[in-house]
Amino acid sequence: xxxxxxxxxxxxxxxxxxxxxxxxxxxxxxxxxxxxxxxxxxxxxxxxxxxxxxxxxxxxxxxxxxxxxxxxxxxxxxxxxxxxxxxxxxxxxxxxxxxxxxxxxxxxxxxxxxxxxxxxxxxxxxxxxxxxxxxxxxxxxxxxxxxxxxxxxxxxxxxxxxxxxxxxxxxxxxxxxxxxxxxxxxxxxxxxxxxxxxxxxxxxxxxxxxxxxxxxxxxxxxxxxxxxxxxxxxxxxxxxxxxxxxxxxxxxxxxxxxxxxxxxxxxxxxxxxxxxxxxxxxxxxxxxxxxxxxxxxxxxxxxxxxxxxxxxxxxxxxxxxxxxxxxxxxxxxxxxxxxxxxxxxxxxxxxxxxxxxxxxxxxxxxxxxxxxxxxxxxxxxxxxxxxxxxxxxxxxxxxxxxx
Ligand SMILES: *Cc1c(COP(=O)(O)O)cnc(C)c1O
Numbered sequence: 001x002x003x004x005x006x007x008x009x010x011x012x013x014x015x016x017x018x019x020x021x022x023x024x025x026x027x028x029x030x031x032x033x034x035x036x037x038x039x040x041x042x043x044x045x046x047x048x049x050x051x052x053x054x055x056x057x058x059x060x061x062x063x064x065x066x067x068x069x070x071x072x073x074x075x076x077x078x079x080x081x082x083x084x085x086x087x088x089x090x091x092x093x094x095x096x097x098x099x100x101x102x103x104x105x106x107x108x109x110x111x112x113x114x115x116x117x118x119x120x121x122x123x124x125x126x127x128x129x130x131x132x133x134x135x136x137x138x139x140x141x142x143x144x145x146x147x148x149x150x151x152x153x154x155x156x157x158x159x160x161x162x163x164x165x166x167x168x169x170x171x172x173x174x175x176x177x178x179x180x181x182x183x184x185x186x187x188x189x190x191x192x193x194x195x196x197x198x199x200x201x202x203x204x205x206x207x208x209x210x211x212x213x214x215x216x217x218x219x220x221x222x223x224x225x226x227x228x229x230x231x232x233x234x235x236x237x238x239x240x241x242x243x244x245x246x247x248x249x250x251x252x253x254x255x256x257x258x259x260x261x262x263x264x265x266x267x268x269x270x271x272x273x274x275x276x277x278x279x280x281x282x283x284x285x286x287x288x289x290x291x292x293x294x295x296x297x298x299x300x301x302x303x304x305x306x307x308x309x310x311x312x313x314x315x316x317x318x319x320x321x322x323x324x325x326x327x328x329x330x331x332x333x334x335x336x337x338x339x340x341x342x343x344x345x346x347x348x349x350x351x352x353x354x355x356x357x358x359x360x361x362x363x364x365x366x367x368x369x370x371x372x373x374x375x376x377x378x379x380x381x382x383x384x385x386x387x388x389x390x391x392x393x394x395x396x397x398x399x400x401x402x403x
Pocket of ligand 1: 211
């Protein structure tokens with residue numbers, strides 16, 4: 001859905017006002033849940049006329065979207081400086097794969113950051129490969145090496161920042177500039193920071209992708225994704241998603257809009273709590289590394305300070321001299337942290353991870369830790385009180401070492 005930018009307004013104001021223009025919302029605060037597949041026409045002439053208009057905002061058939069979904073798209077577009085429109089997808093993964101299919105064709109080469117979300121790697125190695133797209137993984141912390149792996153068939157670069165699980169911040173403006181110079185389109189998975197914390201298009205990326213399942217939904221009860229871009233790429237995204245038949249339900253779009261209104265305050269609170277917990281963890285003898293972009297000394301912290309205007313509650317740490325059994329004892333002993341995938345909800349979660357199976361190129365010793373001590377735990381910090389979460393972690397660490 002295309003929408004005008006209201007770049008002058010503050011982010012909090014845009015979160016509140018976005019997508020609430022009278023056309024879609026009517027005279028209520030929240031756009032109604034507009035459930036519809038079929039548009040009824042007066043006569044055959046009107047039906048033939050209707051089919052000609054494939055613009056956003058012209059209701060023709062449910063698969064092309066309806067007012068509730070358009071409201072959400074417009075609100076997301078208004079949050080991304082430099083954007084022309086946003087396409088919604090049934091999940092974050094659908095947004096990533098849908099956007100890659102929109103910009104690539106058989107014979108092209110795709111470069112994928114080595115610390116990408118695992119399903120992004122799998123799409124490159126799976127469906128995209130089957131449809132004739134080749135891929136190369138690259139180390140995002142090595143811009144010179146990155147520049148060297150382009151060939152004349154390289155058409156797209158898939159970025160993600162901070163890196164999945166290991167949380168390194170790379171120099172997105174530098175990588176996006178190289179991609180542009182080489183004639184490749186750059187896409188970034190911006191789920192961690194959202195457009196509130198990182199203005200992806202302003203920093204040189206062409207397409208910003210967000211798993212709305214995480215912070216925008218914010219309440220662990222919906223799946224959705226979005227891709228936001230300037231006019232040229234928006235047209236391609238929209239055309240491809242219509243050909244793929246992607247739709248999101250108006251009920252879920254309405255839930256996502258509800259989540260979006262409070263996303264700013266939730267992110268601020270989570271970020272502050274996460275930093276407090278990260279600083280506490282850093283002092284603990286059980287911990288080898290805390291991987292948190294907001295934490296001074298973390299890989300890429302300086303770039304985070306330079307390019308980002310916000311953080312979030314998701315970060316990781318690595319246990320020192322502990323094995324998987326000890327790690328599981330710690331996680332199992334947690335009371336306030338749920339054990340589960342996903343993140344960005346109001347509740348805290350913990351998850352064990354190992355790096356070696358999901359990396360091809362990155363040189364871990366360079367960052368001061370090797371695959372051998374990759375006994376990692378990822379935390380998604382929610383809205384609980386920081387003191388309670390810290391007390392919970394402290395008792396779980398004691399349980400870990402009591403064996
Ligand atoms: C969860 C996630 C996705 C995928 O979102 P789904 O809605 O679960 O498909 C994509 N990127 C990142 C970084 C994620 O954490």
